[in-house]
Amino acid sequence: PLIIRRSDYRPPDWLVPEITLDFDLDAAATRVHATLSVVRNGGQDRPLRLDGDGLLPLEVKVDGRALGPDEWALDGGALVIALPGQAHVVETRVELAPEGNSKLMGLYASSGLLCTQCEAEGFRRITFFPDRPDVLSRYTVRMEADKARYPVLLANGDPVGQGDLPGGRHWARWNDPFPKPCYLFALVAGDLACNADRFVTMSGQEVALGIWVKKADLPRTAHAMKALKDSMAWDERVYGREYDLDVFNIVAVADFNFGAMENKGLNIFNSRYILADPETATDLDYDGVEGVVAHEYFHNWSGNRITCRDWFQLSLKEGFTVFRDQSFSADMGSRAVKRIEDVRILRAAQFQEDSGPLAHPVRPESYMEISNFYTATIYNKGAELIRMMALMLGPERFRASTDLYFERHDGEAATCEDFVRAMEDGGGVDLAQFRLWYEQAGTPRVRALLNHDADAGTAELVLEQTVPPTPGQPDKKPMAIPLRVALFDPQSGQHRGDQLLMLTEAKQAFTFTGFAQPPVLSINRGFSAPVIVESNRSQADLAFLSARDDDPFARYEAMQQLMVNVLVGSIGGQPVDEAAVVAAIRHTATDPQLDPAFVAEAIRLPSEAYLGDQMAVVDPDAIHAAREALQRRIGEALEPLWRDIHAGTKANAFSLSPAAKGARKLRNIALHYLVASGAQDGPEIAFGQFHEADNMTERQAALATLANGASDAREAALDIFYNRYRDDALTLDKWFQTQAFAFHPDTVQLVAELREHKDFTLTNPNRVRSLFGAFAGNQWAFHDKSGKGYRLVADCIIALDKINPQTAARLVPPLGRWRRFDEGRAAMMRAELERILTEPDLSRDVTEQAGKSLE
Ligand code: HT7
Ligand code: ZN
DSSP states (O other), X not given: OOOEEGGGOOOOSEEEEEEEEEEEXXXXXXEEEEEEEEEEOSXXXXXXXXXXXXXXXXXXXETTEEOOGGGOEEETTEEEEOOOSSEEEEEEEEEEOGGGOTTOOEEEEETTEEEEEOTTTTGGGTSOBOOSTTOOEEEEEEEEEETXXXXXXXXXXXXXXXXXXXXXEXXXXXXXXXXXXXXGOOEEEEXXXXXXXXXXXXXXXXXXXXXXXXXXXXXXXXXHHHHHHHHHHHHHHHHOOOOOSSEEEEEEESOOSSXXXXXXXXXXXXXXXXXXXXXXXXXXXXXXXXXXXHHHHHTTTBTTTBEESSGGGHHHHHHHHHHHHHHHHHHHSOHHHHHXXXXXXXXXXXXXXXXSTTOOOSSOXXXXXXXXXXXXXXXXXXXXXXXXXXXXXXXXXXXXXXXXXXXXXXXXXXXXXXXXXXXXXHHTOOOTTTTHHHHOOSOOEEEEEEEEETTTTEEEEEEEEEOOOBTTBOSOOOOOEEEEEEEEETTTTEESOOEEEEEOSSEEEXXXXXXXXXXXXXXXXXXXXXXXXXXXXXXXXXXXXXXXXSSHHHHHHHHHHHHHHHHHHHHTTOOOOHHHHHHHHXXXXXXXXXXXXXXXXXXXXXXXXXXXXXXXXXXXXXXXXXXXXXXHHHHHHTHHHHHHHHHHTOOSSOOOSHHHHHHHHHHHHHHHHHHHTTOTTHHHHHHHHHHHOSSHHHHHHHHHHHHHSOOHHHHHHHHHHHHHHTTOHHHHHHHHHHHHTOOOTTHHHHHHHHHTSTTOOSSOHHHHIIIIIHHHXXXXXXXXXXXXXXXXXXHHHHHHHTTOHHHHHTTSTTGGXXXXXXXXXXXXXXXXXXXXXXXXXXXXXXXXHHHHHHO
């Protein structure tokens, strides 16, 4: 298959300033009539090439004249027409079958709705068009459909007309005044109810807001609406960005390949990120709704008003928008806890990606299938790059730079380089070396050695960086790494201020004076750079920081490192001091000054996957055994504390206040340790919580705790949960997910059985992710030494590829991590990848992921 390279970028041969689309909508057969005004770009004589995927032209017209079959050609799906002049009007007619579209790209049917998904290259499945983000057009859309079946007809922009037609049909016309790339096109037709509200912008413009869902789901849309209004106000306050159309609509659909889509004025969402109520949504789900609603809304400026020149620049919109949504969520809740959560996600998803065969730079150099590049590197590492620039510039200069960026590039298709230049020009800094962050893949490792000279009263911090080789990049240059540090006096427990050190060389030393005693190093405070820090800090230093560091992230990090050292040590058969971990947990959990949500984060053991990342060869069984043993020890040693916390955090009435959410988080972890202690009444207490909970956060946590064990309560709780939520798809997903993620010795067998369950289906991506996505993230079960876990996932990929290649391809990376495991497991993982690759008619999506995984 074709490899697309960044270096091959060439401006479009033809521009399309205007497009009119006429849809005759029907689930079985939709007719699309497109009228494009096309204009030759530059002094070249190349033909007009309109991308198409699975389309057959029923008619092609140029300037009103129907072309004969020898006047156009199909080339790899694209429609090619030689045009004589500089400007023409080109019309095409095609017919689509939305109900047969299981890829969920283009126009498709979902639970009686018709909706679109065009990013990245889905528009070419709707009509012939130059499907690239640097062709910006003004869209007018007319839709016609059966009024009873599709009473609501929505598209981008503002509504400009509607009416009834004979035969029970009706029409609507929408007009989007902002030129946009076709990946932002959207329409929705269906029987939807609306949560309607309004927002008045900072310049006094009234915006009609609508969240459109199935009627029964209307009561579950309040949180999304609040998030939308909060986001609109926040973007005005923090970035000076105002909304620009008269209406802003959001539609929730049940079948969606991703989280949501930022189509101009008509965001389309996976219903998972819109619907929430206490009965069915956890606090994490509520946060997910808030974060994704904000993310899509923020794209209106970082993505839509300024879009990407080509897909290699994807992080221009995604990295910046993730940074914006992270900052928003931090402002809405606890800044400290949000940072910890974001770093946990970065390490779990992006660091793993960066250390495997699919590692790629934030601005990739080539791809086979762009859908495979909607990755944690583009999104989350991309956000860290923006965060580092914001840190280096400081808040005022960063705001001046983003103002400059928005002003300079409004209405354009821009590049990552344009963004960095705006940071330089607006912030008065030189980011020449920093640009390497966009070019070089791999997570830098920083070795930090602190030496003390008692005679001189100095402390010397020696920092050494290495960037590991990654596919296609064997040799790396030193990066510009901003590290926030502080040196603590262990006696007073104080430091003399936070400093920002710029590590720019392979090795650099920084000297600090006035230290009669050896100080304790707090480094990468706030996780100022997305790097792995290795230091010579002792367990005592870490215990000190876990109790005293005034930077919440560094405090959390010290605690985690303390635990990692004990766990990795015990896996390696070394004598370890578990008591230090128990003491640190006791200290943290009983500190009345601390936010319970922070405590819950800090006292949680590192995940099995994270522990695997610390080892040269991952040993899933040894990791699981060591972690379980430490958990039990912590449970036993502090049993009265867990009972106290569990009883003391029981709430009276459900609330979404940060305090209530924090209490639930802490309560759940206390329950977890209590059950881990092996206390006889543990399962009973868990079942009690499951039974009495008035919210899903506590109910699901209790279920998850029970699902790990083998008690009768486990089966009872799973049955009750299933029967209560069998008709609610999003909640039933939790039932599948909890079992697939459980630390239960039979998880592999259970997943094999759940695959055959009557409620399991490959056609709904949420359901697939709930079972197989969760299972592949369960290190102990997925890497069962029988190899059955690998086979289950590979079977799923093969079957799903025929239905939905994008979703299938997202399940490949866990198999691609074979180099990290022992020979036996590695051979079995490779064998599954090879088996996948021998499948006939394998998609480009899976071919790329599986092929690269074997290299
Ligand atoms: N920009 C959106 C990306 C997206 C997507 C990509 C590939 C296939 C399906 C998709 N649906 C949405 C999501 C976002 O980052 O906001
Ligand atoms: Zn996005």
